[in-house]
Amino acid sequence: MGNLLNVSKIEKYYGSRSSLTKAIDDLSFKVDRGEFVAIMGASGSGKTTLLNVISTIDKVTSGHIYIDETDITKLKGNNLNKFRREELGFIFQDFNLLDTLTAYENIALALSIQRTSANDLEHKVKDVAEKLDIKNVLNKYPYQMSGGQKQRVAAARAIVTNPKIILADEPTGSLDSKSAKMLLERFNYLNEELKATILMVTHDAFTASYATRVIFIKDGKLFKELYRGDKNRKEFFEDIIDVVTLLGGELEGAL
Amino acid sequence: MLFKLSLKNITKSFKDYAIYFLTLILGVAIFYVFNALDSQTVMMNVSSSAQDIIKLMMNMLSGVSVFVSFILGFLIIYASRFLIKRRNKEFGIYLTLGMSRRKISLILFFETLFIGLISLIIGIGLGTILSQFMSLLVANMFEADLTKFTFVFSKASALKTVIYFGIMYLLVMIFNTVVISKCKLIDLLASSKTNEKIKLKNPYLCVIIFIIASIILGKAYYMVTYDVHTLSEVTDIIKPIIMGVIATFLIIWSLSGLILRISMSRPKFYYKGLNSFTIRQFSSKINTTVVSMTIICLMLFITICFLSACLTIKNSMNANMKKLAPVDAQFATLMNMDKDYDYYRGFGYSDNQIKNSHIKVTDMFKIFGMDITKYFKEYIEVNTYATHGLTMNDTLGSKLQMMKDKFPFLNYSTEETIMKISDYNKVAAMYGNKKYTLKKDEYIIIADFESLVKIRNVALENNEVIKVFNHSLKPKYQKCQDGFIDMSSNHINTGIVVVPDEVIDENYLNQNYIIGNYKVKDKDKIAALENKINALRKNPKVTDYLLPSGNTKYDIREATIGLSAMVTFIGIYLGIIFLISSAAILALKELSESSDNRERFIMLRKLGADEKMINKALFRQILIFFMFPLVLALIHSVFGIMFAMNILEVFGKEELFSSIIMTAIFIVFIYGGYFLITYLCSKNIIK
Ligand SMILES: Nc1ncnc2c1ncn2[C@@H]1O[C@H](COP(=O)(O)OP(=O)(O)O)[C@@H](O)[C@H]1O
Ligand SMILES: [Mg+2]
Numbered sequence: 047m048g049n050l051l052n053v054s055k056i057e058k059y060y061g062s063r064s065s066l067t068k069a070i071d072d073l074s075f076k077v078d079r080g081e082f083v084a085i086m087g088a089s090g091s092g093k094t095t096l097l098n099v100i101s102t103i104d105k106v107t108s109g110h111i112y113i114d115e116t117d118i119t120k121l122k123g124n125n126l127n128k129f130r131r132e133e134l135g136f137i138f139q140d141f142n143l144l145d146t147l148t149a150y151e152n153i154a155l156a157l158s159i160q161r162t163s164a165n166d167l168e169h170k171v172k173d174v175a176e177k178l179d180i181k182n183v184l185n186k187y188p189y190q191m192s193g194g195q196k197q198r199v200a201a202a203r204a205i206v207t208n209p210k211i212i213l214a215d216e217p218t219g220s221l222d223s224k225s226a227k228m229l230l231e232r233f234n235y236l237n238e239e240l241k242a243t244i245l246m247v248t249h250d251a252f253t254a255s256y257a258t259r260v261i262f263i264k265d266g267k268l269f270k271e272l273y274r275g276d277k278n279r280k281e282f283f284e285d286i287i288d289v290v291t292l293l294g295g296e297l298e299g300a301l
Numbered sequence: 302m303l304f305k306l307s308l309k310n311i312t313k314s315f316k317d318y319a320i321y322f323l324t325l326i327l328g329v330a331i332f333y334v335f336n337a338l339d340s341q342t343v344m345m346n347v348s349s350s351a352q353d354i355i356k357l358m359m360n361m362l363s364g365v366s367v368f369v370s371f372i373l374g375f376l377i378i379y380a381s382r383f384l385i386k387r388r389n390k391e392f393g394i395y396l397t398l399g400m401s402r403r404k405i406s407l408i409l410f411f412e413t414l415f416i417g418l419i420s421l422i423i424g425i426g427l428g429t430i431l432s433q434f435m436s437l438l439v440a441n442m443f444e445a446d447l448t449k450f451t452f453v454f455s456k457a458s459a460l461k462t463v464i465y466f467g468i469m470y471l472l473v474m475i476f477n478t479v480v481i482s483k484c485k486l487i488d489l490l491a492s493s494k495t496n497e498k499i500k501l502k503n504p505y506l507c508v509i510i511f512i513i514a515s516i517i518l519g520k521a522y523y524m525v526t527y528d529v530h531t532l533s534e535v536t537d538i539i540k541p542i543i544m545g546v547i548a549t550f551l552i553i554w555s556l557s558g559l560i561l562r563i564s565m566s567r568p569k570f571y572y573k574g575l576n577s578f579t580i581r582q583f584s585s586k587i588n589t590t591v592v593s594m595t596i597i598c599l600m601l602f603i604t605i606c607f608l609s610a611c612l613t614i615k616n617s618m619n620a621n622m623k624k625l626a627p628v629d630a631q632f633a634t635l636m637n638m639d640k641d642y643d644y645y646r647g648f649g650y651s652d653n654q655i656k657n658s659h660i661k662v663t664d665m666f667k668i669f670g671m672d673i674t675k676y677f678k679e680y681i682e683v684n685t686y687a688t689h690g691l692t693m694n695d696t697l698g699s700k701l702q703m704m705k706d707k708f709p710f711l712n713y714s715t716e717e718t719i720m721k722i723s724d725y726n727k728v729a730a731m732y733g734n735k736k737y738t739l740k741k742d743e744y745i746i747i748a749d750f751e752s753l754v755k756i757r758n759v760a761l762e763n764n765e766v767i768k769v770f771n772h773s774l775k776p777k778y779q780k781c782q783d784g785f786i787d788m789s790s791n792h793i794n795t796g797i798v799v800v801p802d803e804v805i806d807e808n809y810l811n812q813n814y815i816i817g818n819y820k821v822k823d824k825d826k827i828a829a830l831e832n833k834i835n836a837l838r839k840n841p842k843v844t845d846y847l848l849p850s851g852n853t854k855y856d857i858r859e860a861t862i863g864l865s866a867m868v869t870f871i872g873i874y875l876g877i878i879f880l881i882s883s884a885a886i887l888a889l890k891e892l893s894e895s896s897d898n899r900e901r902f903i904m905l906r907k908l909g910a911d912e913k914m915i916n917k918a919l920f921r922q923i924l925i926f927f928m929f930p931l932v933l934a935l936i937h938s939v940f941g942i943m944f945a946m947n948i949l950e951v952f953g954k955e956e957l958f959s960s961i962i963m964t965a966i967f968i969v970f971i972y973g974g975y976f977l978i979t980y981l982c983s984k985n986i987i988k
Contacts, residue, residue, distance in 0.1 A: 101907075127911035127912065128909070128911060131908070131911070136907055142907070144901055146582060155575070155577060155905075158572045158574055160909075161573075162572075163569075164568040164569040164572045167568070167572050203908075
């Protein structure tokens with residue numbers, strides 16, 4: 047009974063009848079507990095939309111999404127918030143930090159919403175800040191930070207609560223390669239040591255190669271799946287590049 | 302086209318405008334109601350003296366209305382400046398699309414015109430409805446019976462309202478045009494960035510400023526309460542007021558920095574739930590509004606003091622009237638004036654009046670051709686005595702010098718009023734006051750004027766022995782006893798020395814009194830009777846004989862009712878205007894930020910904060926914002942009211958508590974109402 051996430055025949059339409067956009071078109075897949083899945087696709091292929099419906103920020107037009115047997119498309123109100131608070135960690139394409147709070151407070155807020163005690167809070171924040179190399183910006187406000195720093199703070203906020211599933215939308219999009227690597231290694235650590243399940247949207251093959259499986263989508267449909275199996279990261283990276291070429295190299299700049 | 306655009310803008314930004322609109326409507330309605338007060342009394346059956354008082358009251362209210370229009374004018378300009386700022390980006394886009402500044406001004410012109418017209422129409426409509434309820438209040442105050450309900454619309458008041466508000470709106474239009482013509486495109490577009498710089502104030506500086514401000518404030522409090530007797534001139538009060546204003550500003554400035562610092566230093570509190578978020582929101586808001594906060598705090602302070610003082614005066618007057626004018630009439634005439642010929646000549650009494658001052662009240666009335674006793678159902682006749690041998694110099698005894706040092710302005714050589722215990726008891730029985738018994742060598746002082754009671758009590762506590770007509774007497778009580786002989790609307794009895802009957806020397810008769818209740822009960826008949834008595838003044842004999850002077854319940858009542866109505870209406874009028882103005886500024890500030898807040902609260906939801914947490918955070922955030930100036934104003938008010946009570950002591954303090962409760966209800970209702978509306982609107986916006 048390893049299925050943590052079960053996406054079943056979901057569809058998401060935008061717009062009116064006359065100008066309908068099928069952002070997701072009959073998509074199904076399953077993610078096992080402890081998997082690290084990357085989702086790749088061209089710009090406009092529906093990646094962000096997929097992440098939004100899984101994270102319950104948006105609602106599907108039809109179909110079901112189960113997490114631990116719970117149909118999250120049916121969750122409402124405070125159950126929804128409880129679910130988000132306790133099961134999910136988010137990292138968004140736009141950094142989404144609260145502009146009135148310092149980096150430290152932004153990270154701490156995720157913990158205090160979960161009612162973590164003040165004593166645990168400090169070392170947890172410091173710990174994660176060290177791992178993401180943002181110790182020196184902890185007392186800065188978002189407007190005083192670079193994009194990369196902001197994204198690392200957002201990442202720190204998402205992982206500090208040790209969530210069951212981490213949902214990341216282009217998490218490395220605005221990181222330099224060093225901190226991207228640091229973030230991804232942290233993802234691996236979470237995945238391997240803490241058995242956290244990670245679902246990450248990316249257009250970057252290098253980033254995707256850290257995953258244990260890559261799902262390619264095109265026009266809102268499943269295009270191909272790749273399992274890492276016993277391959278090392280480098281071999282997996284080359285496999286991914288092959289599929290990307292097959293897709294037509296449209297992935298460049300899919301932000 | 303422009304016309305349509307402005308109409309669309311108004312409907313679109315209704316969330317921003319709603320509370321502004323509500324405030325305007327309320328302002329218009331209240332303005333109308335208080336200027337239409339006289340028309341409410343037209344159909345009522347009120348006496349001619351009440352009519353005069355109503356006229357006076359309307360003149361006062363007119364004056365107050367000018368002041369009110371200034372306050373509302375500032376509020377409207379402040380609010381529209383605020384709303385324009387919020388829409389800078391919209392105007393910036395219009396400009397980049399090639400619209401001229403003139404056209405943007407025109408859009409704003411139409412908007413103001415619409416808002417003005419609609420608020421005037423709805424406001425006057427609402428005011429007309431409220432006026433009908435006001436009639437009940439007016440009738441109740443002037444004790445007129447509202448036999449039949451008549452719907453009244455005051456054209457004069459409506460016209461005045463239109464003119465006053467028309468001028469205000471015109472000023473706003475001019476103001477808007479100036480603002481638009483001056484602004485730069487780059488600023489308009491850039492102002493959408495929410496990246497307001499967040500500066501933490503230096504905590505040490507904050508602490509120092511806070512301490513200095515507290516000291517200044519403490520000194521100002523001290524000056525107006527414990528040290529109040531040193532304030533002998535009206536201008537002396539300006540100093541503590543200025544100190545108070547400066548201290549208020551500094552306290553708000555330093556607290557805005559300190560609150561954040563203090564809560565941050567308590568991580569258990571700061572990192573609990575959404576506390577860090579709430580406190581940050583509050584402190585960033587208050588940091589940018591120190592001046593407005595100061596003004597709001599002071600306005601609330603004035604409202605609280607003014608309203609509770611007005612209500613105290615009103616309540617006390619009504620209570621005093623019942624207690625201090627318990628019977629229909631009390632007449633008195635001076636006796637033995639020739640003993641002090643020069644003294645009375647100095648007051649302008651004629652030779653004959655002084656010579657003829659051996660006639661008692663009833664006989665004096667007969668000389669004027671009226672048998673006054675015939676009109677009384679019941680009455681008593683009593684006397685008071687006075688002698689150079691007993692002045693305050695004597696009653697204060699060994700404490701005299703001490704009192705002279707403390708209260709140098711009192712005249713200590715005025716003769717004391719002396720009364721026989723049997724006479725006093727007659728009066729007490731008539732008035733429903735407490736009766737007393739005296740041993741041969743005892744005396745009592747009856748007084749109710751607070752500050753003299755205090756002075757006399759010092760001597761009484763010291764058991765000062767006094768000499769009255771060669772009899773040594775010692776005080777029976779160590780305190781003045783409550784009571785009076787002259788009826789009045791206030792506590793003004795500075796002291797009557799009551800002594801055993803056998804002590805009195807009849808040669809020192811000073812005043813003869815007749816006190817009683819009329820046979821007639823009906824208000825109109827009493828008025829007719831008193832008109833007849835007053836007409837005696839036209840009798841040519843008044844130059845030779847001293848017509849007895851009287852205090853009547855009817856007179857006191859008429860004067861009291863008018864005055865208390867005036868005080869109440871002015872208090873409520875200004876109170877409402879001040880409250881809605883300050884609450885509206887807070888509400889506008891809070892609501893106009895709701896779009897920024899919206900993003901923030903969406904973010905919190907994404908982090909998994911549930912609705913309960915979010916609503917709590919929002920509620921607290923707005924509550925703190927509303928409570929902050931109020932709490933400071935309340936502290937000010939404690940001292941402000943103490944000061945006011947010092948000035949208004951003749952009215953007595955008994956009614957203070959109920960007045961404060963009424964003021965509190967008033968504030969909870971209006972200020973709390975604005976708070977609730979703000980909370981509900983904000984909740985709606987962040988949904
Ligand atoms: N709120 C929206 N309203 C209408 N169409 C949308 C909305 N969000 C996304 N879309 C459309 O849905 C499709 C998928 O978008 P998205 O999931 O953002 O793609 P990706 O993240 O893969 O670039 C696109 O065609 C996009 O135009
Ligand atoms: Mg995207």
